[in-house]
Amino acid sequence: MRSPVSTLSLSLIGLVALLVMPWLVTSEYYINIASQIAIAAILALSLNLLVGWGGMISLGHAAYLGVAAYLSIYLTTQAGFGHLTGALIAIGATTGLAMIFGYLALRASGLGFLMITLALGQILWGVAYRWSSLTGGDNGLGGLKRPHPFGLNLMDPTTFYYFVLVFLGIALLCMARFMQSGLGQSLQGTRDQPRRMHALGYNVWLIQWLSFVFAGFWGAVAGLLYAYYNQFVSPQALHLTTSAETLLMVIAGGTGTLLGPVVGAALVVILKNVVSAYITRWLILLGVIFVVIVLFMPEGLVPGARRVLRALKNSPHTDKDADVSSIVRDRTQ
Secondary structure, three states, X not given: OOOHHHHHHHHHHHHHHHHHHHHHOOOHHHHHHHHHHHHHXXXXXXXXXXXXXXXXXXXXXXXXXXXXXXXXXXHHHOOOOOHHHHHHHXXXXXXXXXXXXXXXXXXXXXXXXXXXXXXXXXHHHHHHHHOHHHHOHHHOEEOOOOOOHHHOOOOOHHHHHHHHHXXXXXXXXXXXXXXXXXXXXXXXXXXXXHHHHHHOOOOHHHHHHHHHHHHHHHHHHHHHHHHHHHOEEOHHHHOHHHHHHHHHHHHHHOOOOXXXXXXXXXXXXXXXXXXXXXXXXXXXXXXXXXXHHHHHOOOOHHHHHHHHHHHHHHOOOOHHHHHHHHHHHHHHO
């Protein structure tokens, strides 16, 4: 297993590239796309905590994105709360929801866990769709104005992009710290050998539940940023397709890695927002790309790229091979 420190260094290199991106790309459209990628990456990182390090595949992770977005907009625009108070309540309440969902979902494992998370997510989607007096129904909730923390004008695309990038950097640091912590190591142990961990005296359920809540917290942070970016939320944020897209980001980029979900988020968001403007059936292209990844890089893009680079670096290039190749070339001329 690759050490978290080296993985973190690669992630920091990627962050440096993201920092200089607005200086290279002057179009506000592409800066907004980069903001979407950063928000999606935070959500994918939180799901990767469950899928990659915990072995718990969830199809209801969009619940935290949607609930945090709905709460922040409702509290700010209709309940009269300020941005900071509304944000704290939204993140706290969504994390509390993750506590409840974790308690229910972790009563099963494997396929049962997946089905419970799917059912819980669909319940919330149904509530958001049908409870029109509170959520606006299919019309959603809008009217949110972006805050001005420390005097920053978040209506400016570049400023908002850097604002989101700060949270992405914090998320990466927290995930790296989690990997190195005793809880993170224990979570990986419960993924690989749950019976042995239980026999050694570890509380397997508690380890998984705490990790589930931690993932829900970062899903809530992504939901808050999602609300600030769109200034609007609809039941689509809670839909199964959002959870499936997030899971696809994690798998395509590489589960159990720091950089993988970020790369996967960039792939899906670019295809969804940029390529779709030129290719009507972009979902077919996404399916083809995913099939290619599964066939040639089943471990994901980031681990697969590392494997290819190691193979190229370690491939033997001897003088004998060079001589043989020159002889063959001379005979064919």
